[in-house]
Amino acid sequence: MRLIFLGPPGAGKGTQAKRLTEKYGIPQLSTGDMLRAAVKAETDVGKRAKAVMDAGGLVSDDIVNQIVSDRIQEADCVKGFILDGYPRTVPQAKALADNLKSLGLQLDAVIELKVDEDALVRRIESRVAETLAAGGTVRSDDNPEAFRKRLSEYREKTAPLSQHYAGTGELVTVDGMADVDAVTASIENVLEKASA
Template sequence: MRLVLLGPPGAGKGTQAERLVKKHGIIQLSTGDMLRAAVAAGTPVGLEAKDLIAKGALVPDEIVVRIVSDRIEEPDARNGFILDGFPRTVSQAQALDDLLDDKDMKLDAVVELKVDDGVLMSRVERRAGELAAAGKPVRSDDAPEVVRRRIDDYNNVTSQLRPFYQEKGLHAAVDGMASIEDVAAQIDAELAAARSPAT
């Protein structure tokens, strides 16, 4: 199974991805995590992305596409993967289509978690507070002003993926305001429908 999880920061993508990884034996590929790892390792791609990530800005497509293309060829991605944080733009979605075509792969579904902006801000602030209380570092891209910019980016840029994937019959929206269990059930129902042969 190969799927894209869409949703603004704090929508619960990580929580749902973790559950899907266990249930389906696939891997989660978070471009945010991959980029942060590259920054920490001081790789050339990481150095290019470092300043952009700290400001909450979008990383250039060619960097992200390069990371994703290499990663989905790893042996642990053979059973499938969840892309979290990619694609963010229509041009990235087109690049993803192209690279999957080149590798003779295709997406099974694109699931979007729909959440109210005000709730998102409080979720991210709570997450930052919990990390700080536990003595763990708070991500620079979880600062309130950066989060607000990331939400704006999502609403202005990433939301354009909706019609792109609707046209391909891959897009499914679920209510991210529901309980974790209800969101999980909605996602499972959408994935089951996506994998059923058309009648």
């Protein structure tokens, strides 16, 4: 089972991915984790990535695509994987499709969690208020202004992926505003249809 999760920050991708990894025994692959692992393992592509990051640059699509390609060929991905945070752009999506094709693999589904962005901002506001009321500390990026900025960035850069995958016929949308268990049930329904 090979999946991509799409959706803005706070849509619940991490929660749903965790449930699927536990149920199906497949890894959730985050770009940041894969990048750090490649650098730590000092693979060829990891060394290239480290040089770019040490110079304060952004890691190129070529490097990211190679890191993902290497990672999905590891033993724990034989039964499948969930990609979270990759692809971020249409060129990355096309590179992934070419990569999977060269390995004789294909995606089972691209699942987008559709959410009401205003409701997400209200969730953040109430979470901040609850944390402060309980005497807790609020993370610097856990505030409505920073969150709105992340949503805007998501819309600009990543939302075109929805159109791309709709065009390839792989996109399935799920109501991310539903109860967590209902979202899980909807996702599992999509996966059953994909494997049928």
